[in-house]
Structures are given as C-alpha cells and as structure tokens.
Amino acid sequence: MLTKSLKWIYVGIGLLLALVPIIWTVAGSFRTEADLYGHTASLIPHEWTLHGYQGVWQQLPFLRLLLNSVLFAGATTVLTLLFDSMCAYALARLEFRGRTVAFWLVLVTLMVPFQVTLIPVFMELFHFGWLNTYQGLILPRATSAFGIFLFRQFFMSIPKELDEAARIDGAGHLRIYWRVILPLAKPAIATVALLNFTNLWNDLIWPLVVSTDNTMQTLPAGLALFAGQHVTDHAVLFAGAVISLLPIAVVFFLAQRYFVAGISTSGLK
Amino acid sequence: MTTLAGKVPAALRGRGPVGWLFMAPSLLILGVFVLFPIVRSLWYSLHHWTIGAAEQPWSGLDNYTKLFGDEQFRRALANTLIITVASTAVLVVIGLGLALALQSENVVSRVIRSVFFFPTVISLTTVGMTWRFLLDPDIGLIGGVTRALGLEPVNWLQSTALALPTVIFVNVWKNAGFVMIVLVAGLKAIPGEHYEAASLDGAGRLQTLRSITLPALRPTMLFVTFMVTVQSLQLFDLVYVMTSGGPLDHTETLVTKLYRDGFVNYETGYAAATSWVLFIVVVLVSALQLRIFRYNDAD
Numbered sequence: 288m289l290t291k292s293l294k295w296i297y298v299g300i301g302l303l304l305a306l307v308p309i310i311w312t313v314a315g316s317f318r319t320e321a322d323l324y325g326h327t328a329s330l331i332p333h334e335w336t337l338h339g340y341q342g343v344w345q346q347l348p349f350l351r352l353l354l355n356s357v358l359f360a361g362a363t364t365v366l367t368l369l370f371d372s373m374c375a376y377a378l379a380r381l382e383f384r385g386r387t388v389a390f391w392l393v394l395v396t397l398m399v400p401f402q403v404t405l406i407p408v409f410m411e412l413f414h415f416g417w418l419n420t421y422q423g424l425i426l427p428r429a430t431s432a433f434g435i436f437l438f439r440q441f442f443m444s445i446p447k448e449l450d451e452a453a454r455i456d457g458a459g460h461l462r463i464y465w466r467v468i469l470p471l472a473k474p475a476i477a478t479v480a481l482l483n484f485t486n487l488w489n490d491l492i493w494p495l496v497v498s499t500d501n502t503m504q505t506l507p508a509g510l511a512l513f514a515g516q517h518v519t520d521h522a523v524l525f526a527g528a529v530i531s532l533l534p535i536a537v538v539f540f541l542a543q544r545y546f547v548a549g550i551s552t553s554g555l556k
Numbered sequence: 557m558t559t560l561a562g563k564v565p566a567a568l569r570g571r572g573p574v575g576w577l578f579m580a581p582s583l584l585i586l587g588v589f590v591l592f593p594i595v596r597s598l599w600y601s602l603h604h605w606t607i608g609a610a611e612q613p614w615s616g617l618d619n620y621t622k623l624f625g626d627e628q629f630r631r632a633l634a635n636t637l638i639i640t641v642a643s644t645a646v647l648v649v650i651g652l653g654l655a656l657a658l659q660s661e662n663v664v665s666r667v668i669r670s671v672f673f674f675p676t677v678i679s680l681t682t683v684g685m686t687w688r689f690l691l692d693p694d695i696g697l698i699g700g701v702t703r704a705l706g707l708e709p710v711n712w713l714q715s716t717a718l719a720l721p722t723v724i725f726v727n728v729w730k731n732a733g734f735v736m737i738v739l740v741a742g743l744k745a746i747p748g749e750h751y752e753a754a755s756l757d758g759a760g761r762l763q764t765l766r767s768i769t770l771p772a773l774r775p776t777m778l779f780v781t782f783m784v785t786v787q788s789l790q791l792f793d794l795v796y797v798m799t800s801g802g803p804l805d806h807t808e809t810l811v812t813k814l815y816r817d818g819f820v821n822y823e824t825g826y827a828a829a830t831s832w833v834l835f836i837v838v839v840l841v842s843a844l845q846l847r848i849f850r851y852n853d854a855d
Contacts, residue, residue: 507681
C-alpha cells in the first residue's frame, strides 16, 4: 500500500512539473503585460486578451517566418524521403561494385557530429552565394544518413521474390522501386517523415547560421532572436511559441505511435 | 536471389551503373555537404583562418594549444561535461522510476505516458523560452509563488552558482519522457517467465529489480544513455535562448563557444578546432559508455 501511494506521489509531482510550464505559457499568450506583472502567482489570465496573437503579425515578419518554416521543413522532408529511399534501394536490393564502400561512407557521416561540418558548409554556401536562399537552407539537409540506414533495414526485410517476379514481367529498377518497394514501405516512410519534419521544424542552429537576413529565418530562429532583445510584450512571444508548436502538437496527437516507434529506435534532438 | 539470378539477364540485376544512379543524389549531397566539409574542417583548424582575410596562414596545432589556455574554452568544456554527466545520471534515475510506475498497458498509464512524452517533441527553443520566463523573478510563476509564500524570489539564471544547475534541470525536463518511453519498451521485452521464476524463489520487489529487471534492461540502458549523452554534449539551443552562455560564461558549452567564435567573431580556424575537440569528446564518452556496460557483463 505504501509503495503504491509513493508511486502516485512520484507520478503526481512529475505530472505537475510537466504540465504547469506548458499551461502557463499557453495561458500567458492570452495575458496582458500588466496582468503578467501584477499577478505573478497566477497560472491563468485574470482578463483574457488576444492582443498577443494580433501583435505577432505586427511585431514580427511572422507570416514570412511561418512560410519559411513550412518550406524548409516540408520541402527538405519530401526530398529526404525520395533521396534516402532511392539510396537505400540500391544498398539493400542491388548488387554492384563499390556498394560496401558506399555504405561505409554513409555510416561515417552518421558518426561525426553535425557541428564539425557546420563551419565548412557555411563557407561553401558563402562561396556559392547560397546564404539567405532557400536552396542553401534546404539542399545540404536534403538527405540523412539515418534515413538511408532506416530505409535500408526496412527494404532488406521485404522478400526478394517480389522484385524477381516483377522483373520477369519486364519491370525495370525504377518501376520496381516505385511500384513494388515503396508501397510496402509505408511505416518506414511515416517514421522517417515524422522524425525529419519535427527535427527540421524545431532546428535552431542551422537556420540561424545559414540565414542571417530576418526575412529568410524560420520560426525558432526568429523567435529566439526576438526573445534575445528587450521583450516589452511577453504575450506576443508566447503566442509565437504556441503557434509554432501547434503543427507538431497536432501531428503528435494523430500519429503518436509512429513517434514512439521512431524515437525509441533513433532519438530526437 | 540466388535461385533465380541465373535466369535473369545480368544487365537487369543492376550490376552496371544502375546502383550508383540510385545513390547519386544522396551521395552527392553527403559528399559536398558532409564528407568534404569534415576534411575541410580539419584543414581550417590547422590554419589561422578568418573569413575574408587575404591570407590564411598555416598554424599547425596553434589553435588547439591556444584553446587550452582560453579560460572561456576551459569553462565551456567543463560545463559541457558537467551538463552531460549530471543530466544523464538524473535522467536514468527519473526515467526508470517513471517507466516502472507507468509500464502497464491501461488507459491511465497510457495517457500519463503521453503527457510525459510530449515535451520530447517541443523545440528546445520553445522549452528554453518557457523556462526562462517561468523563472524570471519579475514575471515568472516560480517567483510569484515564492513571493506568495513570503520569500524573496531567486534570480536563477543570473546567478553564477545556480545558472548551470538550472540549465541541467531544464534539459532533464525536456528529455525525461524520452528516457521513460524507451525504458518502457525495454521493460516490455523482458520475458514474463523471468519474473515468475523470481517470485517462486521468494524474491522481494527490490531484489527482483536488482537481479532480474536491471540486468535485462542493460542493452536498452546503453542505448538511452548513449542518446542522452550525445544530445547533451551538443547542447546549444537551450543555452542560447536561456542564458547565451552567461552569467560570465558559467553556462557556456562547447557548441555555444564554437558558434560564438565561428559566427560572431568569425575566427573560422579557431572554431573548427573547437568542433574537433567536441568530436573527440563524443568519441571518448561513447567508448567509455561501451566500456562501462561491457564491464558489467563480465560480472
């Protein structure tokens, strides 16, 4: 009995710690500055206001930040899915010279921390004239060793007889990849897509480095820089944070099992 | 494959350039934006490289020796290691507690697990902002409650003594659900017979945990500590948003240091040297972990 009540006290404290910060921030996006300073011990607004959500559009290039985030996370995820699965198809289903070497090269990129390449990639983009451009933001991230690895594992579990049958029917590799293998790989596609999208949507250091111009920044970078200045209206910042969290929260509640499956095999930043 | 291979023309089996064509987009991107930059980064770190300078003179290991005389770097390295060790230790204990408490498959457990897991998908930027204002002595809830209790609010992030523990606390807050979810998966994989055998032997709760659960959980523990340490060693967003490395470098990490040198002060070569120290630290810490977990195997 004692262990049982101790367990629920432990879980209860945990729940309080997990929920209060989120509730306070969401509620804060509906509070006036005077309310925030005047009732610091209060979790919810004394008077509700929407001025935070109006201020977001006036005090920040918010629509632009939102558009950049959608383009960056969306386009990069689509390209990653295509390139990673193509690469994995060759690694898992084809036999050719140099395949092992190619696979080792992919593994090397998986082991080196991203920060090691950050400075040279910044220099490359500088020389290409690609800083503050969408291609500079998207292309360097348009494939991921982790995705290749995950797709490869998945493709290897699909019986080879399927492609052999398709080949006898006269199908080429492109057709087998697109019509036979990809339709069977939906769980892998969902996992890679969700993890990639979330990581990219939440990423700070990459857009911060590659886009110095504030019309080319993404939501996290824009909000972080805004928060770094002297904040005179906290509701605006909270509203920005809530809006940027919304898409991920919706996806989380709809597709939690894919998150759990993906994250428990690969982790999230 | 082997049975049918003989009947299919060689060209269709993809012996030719087909494989390379399929890999071309990924390999091109990885080559240009990962593999070549790795070499390039090492090259920069051996030069007094500054963006836009007419000459980039060779410096040998100067950048590395300079790093270890740099007070800010020494703090960054120490802070990074403290954050990593403290976060990992606390996370394993808290995460294991939550996993044991919530491992059963009923609605209540599942809903509570979702609540704990949710912070995992929130960006570190948002998490950092939330906690920065929550802890703010003027507007934050924590300060408000402290005042309501008749006490003086604490300025957590401006204090040289408290800023680092606070950053560690928030890092734990963000990752506890991740550790819990992975450990729940690990717990479910333990065969039920092991527990039955233990209870037949009359083992108590604590004894079962020690002799059955923890040993069976070892591979999962290795995985989860590996993920958490690598994440903590590369901590940037949280610190950038909450403290920018302050007060007086007391929360500076290796990655905020390399960001500052590389992208604020434009000392490219110097920042590249820091990134290689980070790489070496990641490799050493990972090797150490493998060592610890394998050492236990020998018991």
